[in-house]
Amino acid sequence: MPGITAKSGVICPAGLSETENTAGNKPRGPLIEHSGRSAGMPVKEPSHQVVPVSEPRSLYLHIPFCPSICPYCNFHKMRRNEGLVAAFLERLTEEAGALYAHFGGELDTIYFGGGTPSHLSDGELAAVIAILERTWGWPAKKETTLEADPLTFDRNRLDTFGVLGFDRLSIGVQSSQDDVLRFLGRLHRGHEGLAAIDMALEAGFNVSADLMTAVPGQDTARDLHTLAQTGVPHLSVYTLTIEPQTPFARRGVTVDQDRDADDFELAHTVLHGYGLERYEVSSHARPGFESVHNRVYWRGSTFFGLGPSAASFLPVRGAIGERRKNHVIKAWLAGEPAEVLPVTAEDYLLEMLMTGLRTRHGVELDTLAARTGLHLEERYRPVLEDAFKQGLLRRVGRRLIATEQGLLRLDGLLRRFFQQPPQD
């Protein structure tokens, strides 16, 4: 049974660049040749030195099956049908095999997301795990997370999760209030979500819980206190977002702007009192319990994505890297190749602002310059100067960090970067 080991909570000291992670980890396969969008559109050879990102050491595996469909969710999900899981496993085996054959390596983090991964039976989970065991190895060196719905496990099953090798559980609690859960279309009750957290903590897992805010009728302060009081070391607090084409969007559900902002500030204040610090827009953790896996996304590192609709970020020649997006299940099962989007130095610069500025760690200017050959401070001087003046951004050493105000209005700030032509 895994405990909360020191390594599961490791955070990179400030200034440590991701490129240093590659030391002693020679890629087995050659870098994939840049496949681009089409043969007719070669990526312009950059004049500056571009250093491709290093080999992936993280893996996301998408399990699209759900026991019920929530009206706010825009993730790829479905109810399971006869034979679908078997087909899923078969295709997953091929996909993992091909990727491993190309890149090889070992994994620091693995994340089973969905969908509801815990909706798979123990045997099915074991079958998925076996696929990874035969390739990169199982479990991951630093963090192996399973997304779990409160109704899909009891104390016994938690032991099984542990035996299978998971050391971190991300539990979709969403709220402690029955009416809010009903509104959100969740099947569990408030006390069942809280009990699930207690059990998982007791079983020795590193636990994260999801909480939704700005839900109509929700007493957000009560939810924040209740969840924090469970002692959970990591809380992901998401504003209810009405995504297009979801049932909520069709029903015309809206989120009140002021309520949204109030809850966002409230989350910060309340959780701080419990020692849970906001280290990313929606992520709060006790020091040492930040998600290692998610940091990969926010610091521009590469990662494998397996399963339908999963995204990958892979090293590629002639560009910084290549983002790939798998098709939804039907096309994915049919083996259709993923949609590919090359990431140029300029793209990468903007992506790092998009993701890095979400975190308390911020964007490492020198790491960025070393990878892209571009100097953010020169290319976007007017936007940056405005943002400094307006108190949206600050520079701490060689890192660019969003202030509280900057974090609140990050999208507006990012639009300025996207709309400003870079200065060569």
Add this chain to the structure above:
Amino acid sequence: MRIRNFSIIAHVDHGKSTLADRILDLTETVSVRDRKDQMLDTLELERERGITIKATPIRLHYTGRDGIAYLFNLIDTPGHVDFNYEVSRALRACEGVILVVDASQGVEAQTIQNAYLAFDNGLEILPVINKIDLPNADPEGAIAELEEIVGIPADHAVKVSAKTGENVEAVLEAIIELLPEPTGDPSAPLRSLIFDAVYDSYQGVIPFIRVFDGSLRRGDVVRIISTGKAFEVDQVGFFQPEPAVSDSLGPGEVGWFTASIKDINDTQIGDTVTSAGNPCKDIIPGFKPAQPVVFSGLYPTDSEDYGRMREALEKLSLNDAAFTFEPETSEALGFGFRCGFLGLLHADIVQARLEREFGLNLIATAPAVVYEIKTTDGRIRRIQNPSELPPPDVTETISEPYVMMSVFSPEEYIGGIMKLLQDRRGVMKDMVYHGRRVELRYEVPFGEILYDFHDRLKSLSRGYASMDYDFLDYRPGSLVRLDILVNEDKVDALSVIAHRDKAYEVGRKIVDKMATVIPRQLFAVPIQAAISGKVVARATVRAFRKDVTAKCYGGDITRKRKLLEKQKKGKARMKQLGSVEVPQEAFLAVLSGDE
């Protein structure tokens, strides 16, 4: 063959096009298969809006009761005041007109205007009282009004219902009897007038002509007098109303020819066309160029269409000689053209024709009148654009154009109409009773009637009042330049000229509108309207309190980047004013003047 050339003129909706349809039926000009309503409104826009924009000629054959075969050239003309110029050109090809008056409405503003146009051209007028089938028809009243208000003899007016066809044949007989036959010397050198033209991408310019002397046939070499250029005629023909080919056009005939005139500048409407080898002695007097009175900027939505737009404007100006255009650059909208029009409907029609006939997507700025500025150094100049206004300290006077507005209305609505005219700074000059109908004459600043005056007049009078106007002169007024400030910075493109008494109201409207169309920004942004630096109205664009995506994990990065890139593309025309992003729509909200 005996010829009669005539136009049908009338106030809007008095039944010109319906009468033309009926005449076409009676003369069996159009086969049943091709028959449709508003036969001569050939533009898609005309059929859609039920109005005539272009004068359309057609040739008819009619055998009179006298047993003689006649050839009629009928030109259907627009009734709206904006298109008077179009009417006056059509009249140059005719010897007479049919003046149609609605028996239930009587004489209206445009009835008079059009009748005077016919007078000025020395044309014979045949009055026709239409819609006698309506229950409230008063043909005798209409006849009395024609005599009293218009001042033409009308006891011989033909009473018809174009809708039912009743008595329309009598109109044809009256045409033969009353309208003069054209005179012309078939053996003299060709002397013909271009009264209209269209551009065809294969055949080039197709001039519409009225032959006065001589004849024109295929193979002839003709000279366009104003440019001196000679062309060999490929084809000649007449209108049916689609072009039909014929052997020749003789004196008195109306038709068209093609001669591979590829450059639209090689000819112009009002030109005399003569024989290159044997030129005529007298040049036919051209048309007095139409004076545009309303100006607005037209800009391609896609800046790459600028070149195509110029071409379209040139081609359209061939067919609509009444609008002018010259390049203009706007801080907010990029490259476009400052266009002059004869009125608001004209502006609207030109924009719609450019968009439909040339596949362009255009943005129009608010129509404005031409102001006359006197600066302190004594110089006077006219400006079409408020942004050209000199600073207040060197401006001595700003003068605006005045019109003499005449309104016809049943007396019960006069009170409301007078109030409306007063609100628009009008000064009453005359008020004449014609039975139960009243004619009001007011001097009004033209700028005041530009926007919704006609609509207001119609709704005040349940549609019974009609209006017309003539330009008077420029008069200095208490006019001020209203500046718009976004985040404390003045935006030149948004300045407007307003009357001092109304400046607050105008400013209030503009800033409120801008504040609603500018998206929330990172910070609250003040929008102010100011006169000479003094703020008269203020509104605020609210700040986002929170504007950040909740989730951004592996799969979201691409999605988010695409979204931001898409927004960037969509905002290519977003104007950065200081740190404020102002979308083009915000400029348009002010510049387009839409309510």
